Amino acid sequence: MNPILRFLVLLLPITLCGIGIPCLSVAQAQPISSLSYQQQAIDISKVLRCPMATNQSLFESQAPIAHELKAQIFSMLEQGQSQDEIIDFMVQRYGQKIRYQPEFKASTFALWFGPLLLLVLGVGLCLALVTRRKTQTTI
Numbered sequence: 001m002n003p004i005l006r007f008l009v010l011l012l013p014i015t016l017c018g019i020g021i022p023c024l025s026v027a028q029a030q031p032i033s034s035l036s037y038q039q040q041a042i043d044i045s046k047v048l049r050c051p052m053a054t055n056q057s058l059f060e061s062q063a064p065i066a067h068e069l070k071a072q073i074f075s076m077l078e079q080g081q082s083q084d085e086i087i088d089f090m091v092q093r094y095g096q097k098i099r100y101q102p103e104f105k106a107s108t109f110a111l112w113f114g115p116l117l118l119l120v121l122g123v124g125l126c127l128a129l130v131t132r133r134k135t136q137t138t139i
Contacts, residue, residue, distance in 0.1 A: 041074045044083055048090055049100050057100060 050061035058066045076086050102108045
């Protein structure tokens, strides 16, 4: 084998190790607390709706305002605010529509129980029609 090629083959693993070790130390230099902030920010952004995107959470949305709100959530977490405080701030700023699941109160009663009521009415109507048809065919 060519001596230059042999030298390059020996130099390659040494170079890769020399580059890899500093990269690993940089990757591990990120504090653990920012990772927990990041996970909390993700959790919060999953329960809030994007004001611009239709039926997408902040986490899913790629709209510019979604990026700004996610950065604001992370900043508020770093300032020591809790998840509830951040969600309350967003609700005060954008209204109840920013929540993916609105709070249970009198004004949202129809949102919570409307689908159940429609289901019960639909099943009742189907049963009434079936029993009516049965009685008509037996006569």
